Amino acid sequence: MLAERGETAQAERYYRAAAASGHTDSLVNLGVLLRQRGDLDGAERCCREAIEAGDTDAMNNLGNLLRQRGDMAAAEHWWRRSAEAGNGDALASLGALSTERxxxxxxxxxxRESAQAGNATGMLNLAQVLLRTGRVREAERWLRAAGETRAAPEPALAPEGPDLRAVTAWLDGPAR
Incomplete structure (x- = not known):
């Protein structure tokens, strides 16, 4: 709650206290906070410590951090490990890497695997691929599912089909 309100110094204090008592989720959250602040070394230490405790979200987060540092081979390694453990975000990251290739x-x-696991990012990216290949109706179903998952307003859909400009605008941020 403190982090969401922008009280990051207080949030960090509580994350560190909880992490010191063995709360792995707090360690992961501390890593996210440090990465947002630009402390990539501190964030990486948190990720690696959480990974040692078996946290698959930390594997995905480490992949994201390594990508930010430009180490794509290492990023892909951690996304694969996280995806093998069933992490939908990691599957979406690997999908994005495949599009870049x-x-x-x-x-x-x-x-699709990410989307079928209930991951909103996977749903949005799948919808984008489907739109790209002209499968508008299926894309519309995934957009609706993502909207329900994210509790976000979905783009306007006309009776004859989706408004592709609205869909594109809606996908622009989340799909990235």
């Missing part, structure tokens, strides 16, 4: 078929597989 131009492997749209593999990206669709990964986004």
């Amino acid at each position: 131009g492997d749209w078929a593999r990206a669709e597989e990964l986004f």
